[in-house]
Amino acid sequence: MSGRITNSNPKTGRRKCLFVSFEVSPYQEVWRLQKQVLEAKIQRWLDEDVIFLLEHEPVFTLGRRGNRDNLLIPEEFLAEQGIDVVHVERGGDITYHGPGQLVAYPISDLRRTASGVVEFVERLEEVMIRVAADFGVHAERNAKNRGVWVGPKKLGSIGIAIRHGITYHGLALNIRNSLEPFSWINPCGLQNTMMTSISIESGRMIDMEEARASMSRHLEEVFSIRLKSVNPRVLRHRLGVCRKRKPDWLRIRLPSGPVFSKTRALLTETGLHTVCDEALCPNRGKCFSEGTATFLILGDRCTRNCRFCAVKKGSPLPPDPDEPARVARAASTMGLEYVVVTSVTRDDLPDGGAREFCQVVHEIRQTMPEAGIELLVPDFQGNEEAIDSVVSAGPHVLNHNVETVPRLYRDVRPKAVYQRSLELLARIKAGSKDVVAKSGLMLGLGEEEYEVEKVLEDLLEAGCDVLTLGQYLQPSSQHVRVQRYLRPEEFDKWRDKALCMGFKAVASGPFVRSSYKARELYQNAIGQI
Template sequence: MTAPNQEHPIRIRKPAWLRRRLPSDASYQQVRRLLHDGALHTVCQEARCPNQFECFSHRTATFLILGERCTRRCRFCAVEHGPLGPPDPHEPRRVADAAARLGLRYVVITSVTRDDLPDGGAEAFANTIRAVKERIPEALVEVLIPDFQGSRDALHRVLDAAPDVLNHNLETVPRLYDTVRPGARYQRSLELLGRSRRHAPHIPTKSGLMLGLGETDEEIGQTLRDLLDVGCQMLTLGQYLQPSREHLPVDRFVTPEEFQAWKEKALEMGFQEVASGPLVRSSYHAKELYQSSCTERNVE
């Protein structure tokens, strides 16, 4: 684990460990058609996730509810700005139907940030959780939620719908928030995770960081301690990748060996399970992370 570069280059060539062959098998195309026919969005597509080809080929996806446009302008994210229209009341059923057709038994649901809605979209999350569990009673549901601008009621509404995992990403260290996540607040996100544990202690919490934005090792370590202090149990660490020239540049590419070292460090610190690697994202292999963290549950 080394200190980052102090100056941002205009563009850094991707190292070999970030280059992947793109599959084009029948399952990949089937998932694309299913999502298109159901008028559904995925974070895989909207955020230009580097794992979408692999995940679609394995007939899985992370559903993106509340539209494909966001009210915030985070400088790391490829999702478009400027939401249009109210939530679609039929979207929860379409998500549940698509999850059933994909044969999913572990469903991950996230959303754009909708600061324009009175509840931030909490009711849409709750309705989608309930729709999936009604359609697929044996399924487990993980939600990756925004901060709801700190609303306790909105958070409680989601938790009371009984998701099996509550995920909320810190994304980066506190010093970089104004640059990376304008509109978000580090302490507010930490408080959300702590409130989740207090309101629903049986629901495990999860969070994630992007590395390679200019953070130091000391800052990463303190952020991990902050997460543990609010009861966070699962952690993901991945490489930040610049979606376009209009987004923040990559400060440096963290090596696979450094990611492995951070995984070992985080486990020693007290996290139950950690996924750490250049291509790890918050919902990448989410089922496997949950199974490793909660071995007492039988996830088929």
Template structure:
């Protein structure tokens, strides 16, 4: 996979799947609206959302819908975020219980405006979920907290089953794709989580098709394993609009399969690698050790 020119390309057939609606999706949307909650599944129009809802998995997005960073791949609006909603953890836990979720994934916008980066809010969500839905497993997809180890410790001490933090791409592309992030800082966060001594999985994800090379991807795998990362998701980058970072390449399914095999050789406990894989894809099955890539 070489460094392709950034041109507008026609999507290949393997990236054309129908986005299904249905009674379950409408029920989820109505509940989220009534409780003033966001999910990445619905907000991002994720192609996997019906499959996830059917398996009783959903990804909630907390701390508002405005981000303090402006990554060029992301569709979340940058700007000045709204105040933290202290009642959000209670409403989220209520929604998770009403939906009968068995695995709850919680993510957020990046909140560099907050002293703890929102870590305390993540911990409050975890505690509410434990109270109202004790049978469910919990996964948190967290920002880098600007490298603050105390913020990370706040989340870890609340006891999620999975700590997830996405590296997104290879280090060479950070300055272009996510200039306010730092690759080494993200690796250090993953390593701290892996070394914390608690029985939880450490997870990360990346996108392909941004202009990375195969050698860079394999070096990234090695970095992640050295950091103690257990789970890995790999999906195709799809530009949300013409204003976002352009797609350099539509990566063929057989290349995703090759990367899955290479990652498994390196000892990842679970790898999901396919064009439509996203961070939360088959998250519950991965934790149970039963999912197929």
């Protein structure tokens, strides 16, 4: 047993750490819970560190810089076995988890423990070395590769991620699990690496409850903590309460004032809808108070069922032939110099509502020749003729939001197709070099940073000029949950990154929405084109 790390503090003086023990559990379920705990700690809703101890159902996980070439068998074979390959944000390459392997996930604030990353990783290794020693197995570190080894054979692995100084993911120690799945990969990206287990090295089948007890004890000793057992159900309830709290930077004043009242009255009199109201935009009070609004055409009922959107769903009425003219008159009465128009999605119409968008552009041009025009359009179900007609209408900006990362489409916007949205944006530039192409994403739905970065790369490749990034806010309990609230400085970071990547103009902040500072973004963009 290594003597590198020792802790002699009396147990009564140790920090309390919540300890959550699971049965054999699906990987993605526990991964999601890890990220919820992480977010609660980042937002300072949860003070204690937390450790998960469990076994996983069979799964392969690929670290953030992992290479799929290290998966040596077809994924179709794994699918037949019911085994997923999950791309995660931890360090390291590919590894396998399954029943009989003991996994510990410490979600720990390194700033409070005054530990560096290297020391933290060494402590994880020390825990595994001590557990092995309890069963008569001499394990040790390897000078070249992290984890713990018995001679040339690897016994335990480490892969962590860190956000805002808080660790998650952790260690995996082979106790009595099948080693065959490791032969289907280059474990941790290492070729010709043999794996072993404590049961093989000790010559006896180790009881998992004994292994859990041993690891719990050594986690307390090595990290100088006092574990307090918490039922997973209790933890989930506590996190659910946390998620209902909005951070201070998301608190806004209620709208008021004469301009707000005048704008509201005008919209009511003209019978026009706004996305500000229908989508419960957090900026509507500010915009109405400044005499601006984003017009919503083609009714107030959407034919799709996106789980993030507050717009009403159902069977819409036929298009109102007078609506384009009323939009133009209202925009003129409001004295707008820049008009933003969007619509509900109308999959019931052959062209998806493209004709009505063209008519709106025509009416605004007739009424307000000098006004800037921005259209936020649906995907028209990929109808190229419909897309081309809207481009040809000549708006200054044509916006189509991808909304989130492709992995989340099935849960967040099930009837949309990510590639179809990219093709629409590419068609804008193919149809007119003069039209500014724009798109946007909501953050906080459970996306990972590398996924957002890949979407930004895809948008640039499609010819997107302008980008908006905003915080997703759950409209009601019936909508998809907020997974995390990004701090304002995180949005600043994404703005700077997007500009460095090549976007001409970027708005990024908690309250940013598609039409946020639309005119200013357009002016910034044309100055760069």
